[in-house]
Amino acid sequence: RPTTVWILGDQLNRSISSLEGADPSSTVVLFVVSRAKLAARPWHRQRLHAILAGMARFAAELRAEGFRVDEREADTFTEGLAAHRASYRPETVRMMAPESFAGEALARRLGVELVASNLFLTTREEFGEWIAQTLERGRRPRMEEFYRWQRRRLGILMDEDGPAGGRWNFDSENRLPPPRAPVAWPTVIVDQLDQLDVRIVASLPDQAVGDPPQGWWPTNRVGALRRLRAFIDEGLSRFGPYEDAMLADEPRLAHSMLSVALNLGLLHPHEVVEAVERAFRDGRVGLSSAEGFLRQVIGWREYVRGFYWWQGPTYRSQNALGAERPLPPALATGRTRMRCVRTTLEGVERHGWVHHIQRLMVLANLGTLTGVQPAAMLDWMWERFVDGAEWVMVPNVIGMGLWADGGVMATKPYVAGGAYLRRMSDYCRSCEYDPRQRTGDRACPFTTLYWWFLDRHRERFAHHPRMAPLLHNLDRLGDLTAIRERARQILELLDAGLA
Ligand code: SF4
Numbered sequence: 001r002p003t004t005v006w007i008l009g010d011q012l013n014r015s016i017s018s019l020e021g022a023d024p025s026s027t028v029v030l031f032v033v034s035r036a037k038l039a040a041r042p043w044h045r046q047r048l049h050a051i052l053a054g055m056a057r058f059a060a061e062l063r064a065e066g067f068r069v070d071e072r073e074a075d076t077f078t079e080g081l082a083a084h085r086a087s088y089r090p091e092t093v094r095m096m097a098p099e100s101f102a103g104e105a106l107a108r109r110l111g112v113e114l115v116a117s118n119l120f121l122t123t124r125e126e127f128g129e130w131i132a133q134t135l136e137r138g139r140r141p142r143m144e145e146f147y148r149w150q151r152r153r154l155g156i157l158m159d160e161d162g163p164a165g166g167r168w169n170f171d172s173e174n175r176l177p178p179p180r181a182p183v184a185w186p187t188v189i190v191d192q193l194d195q196l197d198v199r200i201v202a203s204l205p206d207q208a209v210g211d212p213p214q215g216w217w218p219t220n221r222v223g224a225l226r227r228l229r230a231f232i233d234e235g236l237s238r239f240g241p242y243e244d245a246m247l248a249d250e251p252r253l254a255h256s257m258l259s260v261a262l263n264l265g266l267l268h269p270h271e272v273v274e275a276v277e278r279a280f281r282d283g284r285v286g287l288s289s290a291e292g293f294l295r296q297v298i299g300w301r302e303y304v305r306g307f308y309w310w311q312g313p314t315y316r317s318q319n320a321l322g323a324e325r326p327l328p329p330a331l332a333t334g335r336t337r338m339r340c341v342r343t344t345l346e347g348v349e350r351h352g353w354v355h356h357i358q359r360l361m362v363l364a365n366l367g368t369l370t371g372v373q374p375a376a377m378l379d380w381m382w383e384r385f386v387d388g389a390e391w392v393m394v395p396n397v398i399g400m401g402l403w404a405d406g407g408v409m410a411t412k413p414y415v416a417g418g419a420y421l422r423r424m425s426d427y428c429r430s431c432e433y434d435p436r437q438r439t440g441d442r443a444c445p446f447t448t449l450y451w452w453f454l455d456r457h458r459e460r461f462a463h464h465p466r467m468a469p470l471l472h473n474l475d476r477l478g479d480l481t482a483i484r485e486r487a488r489q490i491l492e493l494l495d496a497g498l499a
Contacts, residue, residue, distance in 0.1 A: 127306030364401030
């Protein structure tokens with residue numbers, strides 16, 4: 001009787017631990033497409049397509065290698081596995097551990113043998129040990145410390161006597177506003193869609209949202225490696241300085257967009273890290289860009305995944321700021337007079353992707369300032385992004401984006417008014433609102449709501465070391481009554497889809 005290796009849609013890599021040592025003559029590889037999962041939420045079409053096309057292409061590669069492959073569509077995962085067991089009568093069913101609480105619990109219930117994931121640089125145990133050591137030392141876990149621990153532990157960008165260039169952090173050289181002079185940004189690689197892609201798109205459930213795929217996202221290993229090479233050659237050197245900049249006509253700037261390939265398993269973070277370090281050591285990219293990018297991969301990405309497992313399944317229900325408003329209708333319709341929000345929503349609709357600052361400082365900032373229910377915002381973000389794995393979205397939206405955990409993940413809320421968006425983007429130049437005005441009909445919603453946010457959380461932040469100084473600025477404003485009135489108007493307009 002054969003052994004079955006069940007492969008999930010985010011494990012599309014020949015080196016996954018569940019396939020280690022698998023002999024094609026005695027192993028059946030199983031892929032299950034669950035109709036219930038596809039229809040469970042209004043997922044973005046490009047997200048569903050990337051997963052399904054990635055699974056189908058990986059299945060074909062394994063078949064070409066000699067494996068028997070059972071690609072199955074069923075109402076649920078449970079039914080798919082039962083039908084597979086009935087047909088193949090496997091001795092055991094093995095799976096690399098899923099990256100979600102629900103997935104792991106289901107696999108255990110179904111009697112699937114789980115092996116630890118090897119698609120991250122840090123095992124769940126290693127992250128747990130780091131957390132325990134940090135807490136033992138009486139410190140709060142922070143990404144920056146985790147990142148430095150990763151650099152030392154993994155020997156990334158390290159010289160004999162410490163971090164390369166003598167510094168851990170190059171944020172001061174990075175995060176510049178958009179350049180004034182035109183820049184030749186790297187072009188997006190576009191794959192030709194074939195019959196398989198067309199068939200998959202036609203089969204997607206009716207409630208799927210967003211534009212159909214245009215070939216932006218890799219669905220096999222060759223496509224993923226091509227994008228990695230292109231990013232190193234054409235994007236990386238400009239990534240660092242402009243990683244936080246936003247331009248209405250340049251959704252990508254120099255972002256790698258490799259999160260999709262990484263989160264599907266098509267790339268291993270190890271090979272991304274190696275390619276970036278090599279480019280730096282060969283003198284092809286500067287240290288600030290290499291460091292700025294690697295902190296995302298070995299720092300943020302690994303931290304967020306460890307944090308998801310550390311915090312447990314109830315973390316997603318946190319609501320420290322007591323935020324109870326429903327999602328503004330603009331998120332569903334895309335219609336808004338706020339150019340920053342409109343442009344960002346267009347990117348989500350067209351590609352299922354916008355870069356990290358649009359997610360954090362436009363979408364999540366709007367959610368925090370208006371007081372949107374964290375769970376509603378989390379669901380929306382999770383559904384709409386091609387790279388939006390659950391382990392990514394729960395900490396990023398609940399902890400970092402909306403500060404709904406009260407400071408476990410981020411020391412202070414990431415909130416900003418129109419001044420920040422004006423500095424970091426070209427959105428405000430042709431917006432109906434004025435980022436410098438906080439009252440009156442043309443007042444920028446971000447500017448007004450920023451002060452209103454501080455005003456309504458005054459007590460909570462009165463002794464917060466980084467927020468209290470902002471309250472002093474608030475107290476110096478002479479028009480607080482008018483700000484409150486304008487905030488009330490803006491919320492009404494937002495609820496009516498008219499802001
Ligand atoms: Fe956004 Fe305000 Fe700028 Fe308009 S003025 S683009 S709403 S920040």
